[in-house]
Amino acid sequence: MNFRIFHDRRSMGRAAAEQAAAAIRAAIRDRGSARIVVATAASQKEFLEELTNSPGIDWRLVEVFHLDEYIGLDITHPGSFRKMLLDQLIYKTGILNYHLLDGDGDVASVVQSASQAIASAPIDIAFLGIGENGHLAFNDPPADFEEEEPYLVVTLDEACRRQQVGEAWFADITAVPLQAISMSVKQILKVRELLAVVPGPQKAPAIKACFNGEISPMAPASILRTHANVTVYLDEDSAALLDRKLYSGSISSAPSK
Numbered sequence: 645m646n647f648r649i650f651h652d653r654r655s656m657g658r659a660a661a662e663q664a665a666a667a668i669r670a671a672i673r674d675r676g677s678a679r680i681v682v683a684t685a686a687s688q689k690e691f692l693e694e695l696t697n698s699p700g701i702d703w704r705l706v707e708v709f710h711l712d713e714y715i716g717l718d719i720t721h722p723g724s725f726r727k728m729l730l731d732q733l734i735y736k737t738g739i740l741n742y743h744l745l746d747g748d749g750d751v752a753s754v755v756q757s758a759s760q761a762i763a764s765a766p767i768d769i770a771f772l773g774i775g776e777n778g779h780l781a782f783n784d785p786p787a788d789f790e791e792e793e794p795y796l797v798v799t800l801d802e803a804c805r806r807q808q809v810g811e812a813w814f815a816d817i818t819a820v821p822l823q824a825i826s827m828s829v830k831q832i833l834k835v836r837e838l839l840a841v842v843p844g845p846q847k848a849p850a851i852k853a854c855f856n857g858e859i860s861p862m863a864p865a866s867i868l869r870t871h872a873n874v875t876v877y878l879d880e881d882s883a884a885l886l887d888r889k890l891y892s893g894s895i896s897s898a899p900s901k
Contacts, residue, residue, distance in 0.1 A: 657690030665698035723813030782826035787864035
């Protein structure tokens with residue numbers, strides 16, 4: 645796997661968007677369309693801003709899949725990932741072909757429909773975040789590395805729910821839903837290319853646990869180390885505890901200002 649480390653979030657987001665846009669353009673050129681998975685959270689803001697401004701992408705040929713969503717949260721709530729996906733990507737680009745996870749609907753039907761849709765053809769690239777507890781999508785520790793279904797219902801742990809409060813999406817932990825619909829770990833690993841954008845000092849312990857320690861369900865994003873085509877974008881804050889000697893030759897850093 646490869647790490648790219650930048651001095652600030654904006655330059656990190658710009659570089660990640662350049663790689664993402666190149667992958668989308670290549671898929672459209674080679675196969676006539678692109679199928680992508682998109683994470684939505686505070687950590688993805690700069691990246692998605694840069695991606696939506698990327699030139700040379702015919703967004704009408706892009707099919708978007710949602711990574712995760714709370715169960716029981718209305719789409720008008722500021723913390724709704726559906727709302728973020730619409731506002732940060734779909735409305736800005738005019739994407740017509742997208743699959744939202746309706747956490748307010750019949751959850752079993754939503755999971756089945758989304759699973760069938762994403763399994764119908766390979767996914768070209770997934771844009772991911774990593775949680776403060778090391779989660780990948782909403783697969784909190786201990787994550788299920790064996791579940792075969794593309795989407796599943798998960799119970800959120802306290803650390804995950806407290807992160808959402810810390811990011812100011814909810815007034816307190818009692819307002820954070822207890823469950824969510826999440827893409828499974830195995831489905832994420834089936835994607836051709838994975839790109840994780842993980843800025844901020846609060847993510848440094850998770851980066852250390854996932855990439856310096858063992859591959860373990862207790863550090864869910866550690867499973868990314870088993871994939872053949874992964875790039876993790878960090879800023880200096882999130883990379884502060886990473887043992888860079890373990891990845892000699894796989895780390896590129898932006899030049900000092």
